[in-house]
Amino acid sequence: MGDIIQELQQKLLICQDDAELLSAKFDGVQLAIFRDTKNNVSCDPCGRRYVDVVKEFATTLNYYSPKAYEYVRSIIPLPHPSLIRKWSSVVECNPGFFKESFESLKKEALLSPEKKDCCLIIDGMAIRKQTLWDSKNDKYVGFVDYGHIPTSKPDQYASEALVFVLVGARSNWKCPIGYFLTDKMTGKMQAKLVQEALIMAAEAGLRVYSVTADGTSVNFTMFSELGCKFTTSYESMITKFKHPTQNYFVYAILDPCYMLKLARNALGHLGSIVDCENNIITWKLFSSLNKIQECEGFQLANKFSSRHLQFLKHKMNVQLAAQTLSSSVADAIEFLDKSLKLKEFQNSIGTVKFIRIVDRLFDILNSRNPIAKGFKQPLRPQSRNTWEEILKHIFC
Numbered sequence: 001m002g003d004i005i006q007e008l009q010q011k012l013l014i015c016q017d018d019a020e021l022l023s024a025k026f027d028g029v030q031l032a033i034f035r036d037t038k039n040n041v042s043c044d045p046c047g048r049r050y051v052d053v054v055k056e057f058a059t060t061l062n063y064y065s066p067k068a069y070e071y072v073r074s075i076i077p078l079p080h081p082s083l084i085r086k087w088s089s090v091v092e093c094n095p096g097f098f099k100e101s102f103e104s105l106k107k108e109a110l111l112s113p114e115k116k117d118c119c120l121i122i123d124g125m126a127i128r129k130q131t132l133w134d135s136k137n138d139k140y141v142g143f144v145d146y147g148h149i150p151t152s153k154p155d156q157y158a159s160e161a162l163v164f165v166l167v168g169a170r171s172n173w174k175c176p177i178g179y180f181l182t183d184k185m186t187g188k189m190q191a192k193l194v195q196e197a198l199i200m201a202a203e204a205g206l207r208v209y210s211v212t213a214d215g216t217s218v219n220f221t222m223f224s225e226l227g228c229k230f231t232t233s234y235e236s237m238i239t240k241f242k243h244p245t246q247n248y249f250v251y252a253i254l255d256p257c258y259m260l261k262l263a264r265n266a267l268g269h270l271g272s273i274v275d276c277e278n279n280i281i282t283w284k285l286f287s288s289l290n291k292i293q294e295c296e297g298f299q300l301a302n303k304f305s306s307r308h309l310q311f312l313k314h315k316m317n318v319q320l321a322a323q324t325l326s327s328s329v330a331d332a333i334e335f336l337d338k339s340l341k342l343k344e345f346q347n348s349i350g351t352v353k354f355i356r357i358v359d360r361l362f363d364i365l366n367s368r369n370p371i372a373k374g375f376k377q378p379l380r381p382q383s384r385n386t387w388e389e390i391l392k393h394i395f396c
Helices: 002-010 016-025 029-040 052-064 066-073 081-088 099-111 187-203 217-226 256-270 284-296 318-324 327-339 349-365 381-395
Strands: 117-126 132-134 139-141 160-168 174-182 207-213 240-242 249-254 272-274 280-282
Touching (some): 029 052, 066 081, 099 187, 160 187, 174 187, 217 249
Antiparallel strands (some): 117 160, 132 139, 240 249
8 A cells, every 4th residue: 555655656556645544544444444345346245355453353343243244345345244253153152250351351451551450340140041953162161060060960951141341441342251051059159260260360360350240149148158248337347358369358349220229129029118217118119100290291300200100111211210210200209199199199208318329329339430430439548428429418
């Protein structure tokens, strides 16, 4: 490409500025795609060849957005998605931790020191109970499999894949480091896997600051096995544990989005809850609010609707849960009780308080704006007085 630009410049077909612009635009990935397009446009699809830069570009684009990749592929000749899957299949991805992932992360951490700071996320993904024939390894797969760790139920069908992912804390990256096929894994076993993941990350030169998981009972047991202690008292709560090989603490984080949905689902399923002050928190007030808004034909400065009441159809929708347990809904219920004094909204103090506590906690723990103010600002040491005062007030 450089020779072509130089020749055009010598023949006075382009000026110096145009030559510099072409050199800047057609460099790296752009130049590689340009060359491959020139070489492959007249070739049969089976005879096309791609350089490593184009392979990396195609694999990355197809990973983030298959639709975008298909659109780009309709314009320029790029590898078929099945060929990309074939390239990816050379990586060892049997159940267990991936050594290739840790080796790659180790190289990246050496090149960019900010990439060594990360957080560990674990989550369970439901899978269908079935067996499939793995022709590559000449065996059936689909059973409980912990990788190199022996299991007491090797012939039992797996119903869940427990996935481990590392996410950058100071840079934008994420990398799956392993998975395990399981059927109701115990919290004690999960704790051992977390410790092994932390050890392998430390050996790769990474520093894991936290472990994030859903608020399921098995995850509570896992954190307890690691050394955490969850109580109703702020002062006695322990949310960190010692790293198994390094001299620092790792913090336990329960996913705020999952906990928000859990609070909504618990109230909707049980119907009513009694708080520590013997106030009744009832789901009936949400039904009454929706009924009166539909009858009057307008919203009381909130987004609550019948769709929020029928949450069983949208259990995974975080937005609906956030709009249900929001301060605007609490204000509407309080207005109908205190100002309009409607009979069906009497004794709403417990429900209003519960909604505001959950809404405030979610705002504190789900902050995304680095310049936000008040309780919506990020959890930093400088703002500790703000958020710690709120937490102490809630737990006391």
